[in-house]
Amino acid sequence: MLNALRKQPEDKILALMQAYKSDPRTDKIDLGVGVYKDASGKTPIMRAIKAAEQKLWQEEITKSYVALAGDQEFTTVMSNLVLGNAVAPQNVAAAGTPGGTGAVRLAFELARMANPDLKVFVSDPTWPNHISILRYLDIETQPYRYFDDATCGVDFDGMMADLEAARAGDLVLLHGCCHNPTGANLNLTQWQAVIDLLNRTGAVPMIDIAYQGFGDGLDEDAAATRLVAANCPEVLIAASCSKNFGIYRERTGILMAVAQDAGLRAVAQDNLNSLNRLTYSFPPDHGARLVSMVLKDDALRADWQAELEEVRTGMLALRQQLADELRRLSGSDRFGFLAQHRGMFSRLGVGPDLVERLRADHGIYMIGDSRMNIAGLNAQTVPVLAQAIIEAGA
Template sequence: MLSTLKPRPADKILELMALYRDDPRDTKIDLGVGIYKNADGETPVMRAVKAAEKQLWETETTKKYTALSGDPAYGDAMKSLVLADSVDHARVGAIATPGGTGAIRQAFELAKLANPDVTVWTSNPTWPNHVSIIKFMGLKNESYAYFDEASCTVDFDAMMESLKGVKAGDLVLLHGCCHNPTGANLTLEQYGLVADLIIEKGATALVDIAYQGFGDGLEEDAAATRLLASKLPELLVAASCSKNFGIYRERTGCLMAMSETAEQTPVTQGTLNFLNRQNYSFPPDHGARLVTMILNDDVLKADWMAELEEVRLGMLGLRQQLADELKRLTNSDRFDFIAGHRGMFSRIGATPEEVMKIREDFGIYMVGDSRMNIAGLNSKTVPLLAEAVAKICK
């Protein structure tokens, strides 16, 4: 049986990691991997997470299973964090998942159960794993226009024109904040117009919110998701705690499914539980428990929010520094959009050939579509990147 297997294409980001690791230059810079790093190039354990782990170690008495959905307290905490009071929580089912990726996969599984003929609509571009999972599952995929390469901003008119092709029963995947890979976000008004179109078409929205707190603030970054929840009859939300809690390796995610009525919730919740059982049975609990402890403890939550704000402002400072340095070197406002983007990523508009040249000449590694991880920079490496971009990107 195994002899019939064929080689699979290498993951481009993992391939880039290997190239970076093998580069002997001391001045090399990794802007490819989508993980937060501080000014020292480290991904530290957040203070509140450390404190919660200590408390857990001292008080935990068992490692028995929780429930197919995970600990219900975790689902409640995530509903409050992401949805707040935008919807009656009695309408929302929730399951713990292995990371945000697990939540995305379970959302696709749920959509497939509800409509075997579902088409999943994804932005062009989107996180590559969205499309990879869709194709692997044998689902139909359509892309909608999103990013204008010339201005490096959202082309909203083209987006709305594309979405006119959405059919009843389709799933429209939206990024809740900090769009990956572009960093360019819709305005709240635009989210509202998208919601109106989804209602008109009889489709369902899936929000991928992986960076809450990394953009404009913890509450501000949830505003679009809450607006959609307040307007739409149904909504799926895939949330990740990897970035904003810094617990990447704990694989802590949550899928929330908002039904049209509270009476429908038991069926929705039961289906979510069933999907967990089919995929991995009981979800991991350690990261979810830490998140629950932090969100339900005023002291821990305040410290977590303060550190998350430090992270957010640090990235905004790097964005502004890079935009200013590029303006100085190019004597143009061509790269001003970098300061206006939000989250860890930006697409700087370089061609694959220019990206390769930057890598070869300067040892700066970014994805071939010119997506760069702002959190891979620090105040000392920003001028090095600016010099490379100014020299290569004509």
């Protein structure tokens, strides 16, 4: 049997990680991996998470299973964090998942159960694993225009024109905030236009929100998701706790199925439970428990939000510093978009040849499509990157 297996396509991000590790240069810069890093290059444990973990260690009395959908306290506090008061709790079915990736996978499975002929519209570009999962599941995908390489902003006219082809039963995958890999986001007026289009065509929105709190603030980053949930008949929402709680290895996520018809909640919840059972029986609980503890304790929540705000404003400062330095070196504002993008990522809008020159000549590693992780920088390396970008011919 095993001799019939074939080597799988190489993951570009994992390959870049290995190339970076193998590079002997001491002044190399890693802008490829999608993990938050502080100024020292480390991914710290957040203070509130550490405090909750110590408390949990003292109080936890069992490691038994929780429930097929995970701990209800977790699904409740996370639904509140993402949705606020946009929809009533009785309109939300939810299940804990192994990370945001597990939530995305579960959402695709749920949509296919509802429509065996499912077609998913996906932004071009998007997080590569979206495409990989859809292909593995043999679900038809349809790209829609999103990023304009000339302006390094959203190609909104192209996006809307492409989404006109969506039909009832189709799924339209949208990034709730901090678009990965481009950093370019829709404004709320554009979001409303997308909602109007989806309601007219009957297509169902699916929102992947993995960076809430990394862009403009917790509530601001959730505003688009809440607008969709309040104004579309149905929406699937996959949320991750990896970034904003810093618990990457705990694999903590949630999938929410929201329907304006509260009568659909029971059947949606039943199917979420069933999918969890068929996939991994019970979702992991440790990270979910920590998130619940932080969000339910006023002091821990305040400290978490304060630290998250430090992370957010720190990345904004790096964006502004890089844009300013490139303006100084180039004598133009053609990189001003870097200060306007949000989240960990930005796409420079340059070709793979220049990306390769940055790697070969300067030890600067980023994805071949010029996606770079802003959190991989610090105040000292920003001028180095800016100089390298100019010298490489950008």
